[in-house]
Amino acid sequence: MRLVVADDSMLLREGLARLLADAGFDVVGKAEDAPGLLRRVELTRPDVAIVDIKMPPTHTDEGIAAAQEIRRAHPKVGVLVLSQYLESRYAMRLLQEAPDKVGYLLKDRVSDIAVLADALKRIDEGECVIDPTIVSRLIKRPREEGPLDELTEREREVLGLMAEGRSNRAVCQALFLSPKTVEANVRQIFRKLGLQQSPDDHRRVLAVLAYLGGTGGRREG
Amino acid sequence: MLFRLALWPAGLALGAFSLAIARDEPASSFAGSSLGGAVALLGAGWALLACGLVFWGRRRGNAVGPLLVAAGCAWFLAEWDNPGVDSAAAFTIGLVLFAACPPVAAWAMLAYPGGRLGLREERAAVAIALAGAVLVLGLLPALFYDPATFGCVQCPDNLLLVSDDPGLVDDLNRVGFHLGLAWSLLLIAVAAWRVARSSRTRRRVVAPVVIAGCAYLGLVVATFTTSLERGFVGSGELERRLWLGQGAALAVLAATVAWGLLRARRTRSSLARLVVELGESAPPGGLRDGLAEALGDAELELAYPVGEDRFADGRGRPIDLALLDGRAATPLVREGRPVAFILHRADLLDNPELIEEVASAARLALENERLQAEARAQLEDLRSSRARIIEAGDAERRRLERDLHDGAQQRLVGLSLGLRLLRSRLGADEDGRLAARLDDAEAELGRAIAELRQLAHGIHPAVLSDEGLAAAVEALAEEAPVRIVDLPQERFSPAVETAAYLVVAEPAKTGAVRVSAQRLDGALVVDVEAEAEPDGLLDLKDRVGALDGRLEVERATAGGVRIRAEIPCG
Numbered sequence: 001m002r003l004v005v006a007d008d009s010m011l012l013r014e015g016l017a018r019l020l021a022d023a024g025f026d027v028v029g030k031a032e033d034a035p036g037l038l039r040r041v042e043l044t045r046p047d048v049a050i051v052d053i054k055m056p057p058t059h060t061d062e063g064i065a066a067a068q069e070i071r072r073a074h075p076k077v078g079v080l081v082l083s084q085y086l087e088s089r090y091a092m093r094l095l096q097e098a099p100d101k102v103g104y105l106l107k108d109r110v111s112d113i114a115v116l117a118d119a120l121k122r123i124d125e126g127e128c129v130i131d132p133t134i135v136s137r138l139i140k141r142p143r144e145e146g147p148l149d150e151l152t153e154r155e156r157e158v159l160g161l162m163a164e165g166r167s168n169r170a171v172c173q174a175l176f177l178s179p180k181t182v183e184a185n186v187r188q189i190f191r192k193l194g195l196q197q198s199p200d201d202h203r204r205v206l207a208v209l210a211y212l213g214g215t216g217g218r219r220e221g
Numbered sequence: 222m223l224f225r226l227a228l229w230p231a232g233l234a235l236g237a238f239s240l241a242i243a244r245d246e247p248a249s250s251f252a253g254s255s256l257g258g259a260v261a262l263l264g265a266g267w268a269l270l271a272c273g274l275v276f277w278g279r280r281r282g283n284a285v286g287p288l289l290v291a292a293g294c295a296w297f298l299a300e301w302d303n304p305g306v307d308s309a310a311a312f313t314i315g316l317v318l319f320a321a322c323p324p325v326a327a328w329a330m331l332a333y334p335g336g337r338l339g340l341r342e343e344r345a346a347v348a349i350a351l352a353g354a355v356l357v358l359g360l361l362p363a364l365f366y367d368p369a370t371f372g373c374v375q376c377p378d379n380l381l382l383v384s385d386d387p388g389l390v391d392d393l394n395r396v397g398f399h400l401g402l403a404w405s406l407l408l409i410a411v412a413a414w415r416v417a418r419s420s421r422t423r424r425r426v427v428a429p430v431v432i433a434g435c436a437y438l439g440l441v442v443a444t445f446t447t448s449l450e451r452g453f454v455g456s457g458e459l460e461r462r463l464w465l466g467q468g469a470a471l472a473v474l475a476a477t478v479a480w481g482l483l484r485a486r487r488t489r490s491s492l493a494r495l496v497v498e499l500g501e502s503a504p505p506g507g508l509r510d511g512l513a514e515a516l517g518d519a520e521l522e523l524a525y526p527v528g529e530d531r532f533a534d535g536r537g538r539p540i541d542l543a544l545l546d547g548r549a550a551t552p553l554v555r556e557g558r559p560v561a562f563i564l565h566r567a568d569l570l571d572n573p574e575l576i577e578e579v580a581s582a583a584r585l586a587l588e589n590e591r592l593q594a595e596a597r598a599q600l601e602d603l604r605s606s607r608a609r610i611i612e613a614g615d616a617e618r619r620r621l622e623r624d625l626h627d628g629a630q631q632r633l634v635g636l637s638l639g640l641r642l643l644r645s646r647l648g649a650d651e652d653g654r655l656a657a658r659l660d661d662a663e664a665e666l667g668r669a670i671a672e673l674r675q676l677a678h679g680i681h682p683a684v685l686s687d688e689g690l691a692a693a694v695e696a697l698a699e700e701a702p703v704r705i706v707d708l709p710q711e712r713f714s715p716a717v718e719t720a721a722y723l724v725v726a727e728p729a730k731t732g733a734v735r736v737s738a739q740r741l742d743g744a745l746v747v748d749v750e751a752e753a754e755p756d757g758l759l760d761l762k763d764r765v766g767a768l769d770g771r772l773e774v775e776r777a778t779a780g781g782v783r784i785r786a787e788i789p790c791g
Contacts, residue, residue, distance in 0.1 A: 016639035087696035142702035
């Protein structure tokens, strides 16, 4: 798989590139800021671009804008955003602005090559990826009693995997369940939470994340 | 004081005495024996005397009062060079001072209302007129005038007579009347010039007095003109009518001055009423509103000196006297130092008596409000320095958060990458213990990174500066028991957002909270119902107070509290 890595810290950029190369990925370009990244992507047309969320000049969320720009200009290139921010808000914004073939992982994942490789593979296959830490933080977040309490343990697990961006097939593999069981679980979850079933995985991720972290369960009428 | 009181009966007596002289020898007098003449003589003289004495009493140290008194006396003295007079001294005084009234009345007119002649031209004109009237027309001919030579057998002696020279007397008189014509016209011109170059407000004050004065001087000119050839003022029908007109003009002059006094008194009483109304419970800035109304300038401001070259209004807000924008600043001085400046329409306080009225009527209230303004300005200083300290602290926290994220955390992540690379280089044939220790180190590093992230987030949540209050509170709700009822999506200033965020985040540390925030009348109002009382209530109060806001805490049942913060947000 061909990759471009963008991070303004040379230590991280070079380390990540070497790690990925060691793991068998083909790092075809490196960049230290958003314009450089966009040029690299334009030139090399990688499968996935790995982008730090904080880049010059403001070091806040340039990575999200760059991801959106790449997805708009090169629909075949997926984007994995690495971030320090635990808040689901940034991940949601990424999903809203660039709905598919994107991923949002916490930066400390980079040394866990297995997680990184899995995420890159899933993005390349067209899924979206949300960091499990963010999802579990959302599921576990303090809240009043509500529909979430009605979910069975299994349904909660399925909900978490859906929120991480996994397809039904991936959920089957992860939980060693039959496709039928998973589909039944998904239907139950949507019914209990009062969400509309969506045929499209990305919208499903967004709906679930919005439910968990957004306005759905918390605001009073 | 006694002297002034004594002048009242003296003036009355002077009038009566002069009338007696005129009645004694009606043919040689202006007043004659007619009722109209008596009325003109007494009316004009007494009016000037009375008005002058009252003015003198009201405005100590103002020359206008004494000058009007002098003019009234001089008006009477013109009758004293009458052959019918018994006393040689009175006759002589009459000879010298018969023409003294016009320059003295003109002096009073030009000095009105301040008491001083402001221009060099005015001073010169008055000096010339006095010299012309008293020296050239009065004293010089008197030195050579023997009444007997001129055929007046009943006249008393001229006490000043040096030598009898009728030809010289005639010549001197003719020169004197020519000169008199010139200085009378000069006085009229100077007065007109003065009115012309006054501002509108000042013109309203001085114009009536100047018009009456100039009418009088005009009649004097006419009288002098009829006397040019003759060398003395005749007592024919024309002269008599002109003299009656002069009397009327002088009476009007006295009346206009009296009217000015009356009006000033009205202003003073309205100012006094204002001060009384303000009383001790005057709201800050209330004096300004009152003065603005009393003086008729809605944009009037009061500026109090509150320190080295610094000024504040009644509410303590700073005022820059350099930025007057075409408005004037009039100092109200007390004991040699300005207690306040009135910033007003440029022509409003040209009338100096009004300033005195304002200063005396509002003195206590001004002093009171100045002290308040000073205290408020100090409070304002304190408040803004508190806001600056908090702002500096916040900026420091933001910087620290960024440093931790972009510096320490980046390095730790880089380090963990390095460990991972090292680990993969070890290969399967190496010592398994080393690999296990590397794994431990990596796990430890991972925990350090997570803790660092938490620490940085606690110092300052980046989402607050990036996306604002609503986003930050929603993010807070992912980790703390926060129930959101309502949050404004708009952005506020960083200081307001930080304060509002902490009003929610602090109580959320100790228990569940329910938050509702909205913009109400220029303030961000945050209502928090907290399960337990937060620890940092005082800090929260300081923070909200530094932004001019209020934080109210109400104990609810079961240890809970309701917190309401109102933070002005423009």
